[in-house]
Amino acid sequence: MHVTGYELYEVPPRWVFLKIETSTGLIGWGEPVVEGYAKTTMAAVEELIDNYLIGKDPLEIERHWQAMYRGRHFRGGPILMSAISGIDQALWDIKGKHYNAPIYDLLGGRARDRIKVYDWIGGETPSEIRSSAADAIENGYTILKMAAVSQMNWIDSPEVVEVARQRLAAVRDEVGPGVDIAVDFRGRVRKAMTKWLASELDPYDPMLYEEPLLPEHFDMLAEVRNYTKTPLASGERLYSRWDFKQLLERDLVDVIQPDPSHAGGITETKKIANAAEAVDVGVALHCPLGPIAFATGIQLDTAIPNAFAQAQYLEVHEPTDNDLLNYLRDPTVFGFENGYVTPLEEPGLGIEIDEEYVQEQSELQINWQTPIWYHEDGSVGEW
Missing domain, CATH: 3.30.390.10 (Enolase-like, N-terminal domain)
Known part of the structure; x- marks a missing residue:
């Protein structure tokens, strides 16, 4: 062959x-x-x-x-x-x-029978994000993920920090202590504000802070640790086991988040996860992409002992009438129930692509670009 x-x-x-x-x-x-x-x-x-x-x-x-x-x-x-x-x-x-x-x-067999998946919740105001959290809980999720802030200056005001605190407080009040909340800093927050913001959000017991600093500032994560009790997570902008080496060797994070569509595929992501297991670090695979990437994550999660959660933006709780899952011949294949998806049992990735639909959609004009954000003074902000 x-x-x-x-x-x-x-x-x-x-x-x-x-x-x-x-x-x-x-x-x-x-x-x-x-x-x-x-x-x-x-x-x-x-x-x-x-x-x-x-x-x-x-x-x-x-x-x-x-x-x-x-x-x-x-x-x-x-x-x-x-x-x-x-x-x-x-x-x-x-x-x-x-x-x-x-x-x-082929990777050694099952390490588990199901894996928890996140649901992203949005909203600028406390009432908006609280409503989004309520919908996610109604849909069966037990892990929610939210942005800490939309934008933040190098040094920002108490008002901006207070809005962030109120948003997380509203979500925690809505879902109670039995639901995990991942708070994504998205690399938007500078070191000084990360320390301040983390100390204000800690009382609401987040599951983790994602990308509290950009990769170019990973050497400062040890300092951030001194200002928070919440586990730190990062890795979506790292692309190999050598990129993850600093995080793991220096014990800078508690959770790594390699993306199997960026970090070398199944072959490399499995090696990264094994390295993390050796230093008692958990794995929550990143995946803001499509059903092939998500299926890849589920295959890995099933075989990785230290995986505990899987990101997704596919609304897998609602497989019917779902444009994001229309690329699959069977959009119910992920078997979402009570916040979990189940291992895929068919050979290979375990999904069947509707190639006719893929070809039809590929004929559309597509030019998705990351938006460029500006601060009030006209300077470029982190997206």
């Missing part, structure tokens, strides 16, 4: 799907994309497959990963690693189908 060809599809709302074809007729799907850089990532996928993968045995995944990563002078970064990630996902999908097994069986 060897790789004979591939297709790339850019589809709404901001995703890229990759189909890899083989000489036996088996196909595999992956999701290689950097949000806002879809076409750039697609070009990287084309270079890797055209110049290396065509004609190769798709089952030799570790060799291919090493060749795509080490075979060129320049390596790493979001574009190249996301391209490798989508290719890696598709190769694992083929391998699972070849051996008639879900991918987690």
